[in-house]
Amino acid sequence: MLDALGAGNPSTRLQAALAAGRHADPGLVGELVARCAIEPDFFVRDMLTWALTRLPSEVTVPRLRTELGSECAQARSQALHTLSKIGDGEAWPAITRSLLHDADDEVARSAWRAAVVLVPAGEEKGLAEELAAQLSRGDRKVQLSLSRALVALGDVIEPVLQTALAGDDPAVRAHARATQRLLLDPDAGFDSSVDEAKRIVALGPERIEGAAC
Known part of the structure; x- marks a missing residue:
């Protein structure tokens, strides 16, 4: 099995x-994690x-x-992804500010x-502030990931969005503004939300309201 992981x-x-998942042998954890770092x-x-x-x-x-301390970006990214799937709160202290702001977009996402x-309950506000500090980062894919993460936190993000809007x-x-629209209407398309938000920002909300009268 171990040889086949590197075939x-x-x-x-x-x-x-x-087969490794079906076998579920704890002795394989080192090999499985190591393979995550290099698997293309x-x-x-x-x-x-x-x-x-x-x-x-x-x-x-x-x-x-x-x-998570690896110099290999894929190792960090895949470890984070796996921790999110396991969902064990004991891992929370390892989700550092450095990782949330990682220079590699895939690691940050x-x-x-x-x-x-x-x-943990009660720490959502601090997380929302860390995430909102990166609004406008990256391309469409990165921005969509950030918006989805913020929206997943719920109404606690409203104050940080208002600060960003000001x-x-x-x-x-x-x-x-696009993130705010997704919070209010999860079914709204991200691209259309971004386009609408850019139009409002460019014209100013007062002119948009005037045009709608």
């Missing part, structure tokens, strides 16, 4: 990861994560927390998703 054929690696195929990585969720959290969580799953940066204001 050249991704189908073979996928079957090996599936998305579907195999997803199966590796599933295999890790099948193991006792007291075995996997400490190993994954160690991986994984950190945002993990954070909103693991955040700021000087038009890109931040547009992203905040």
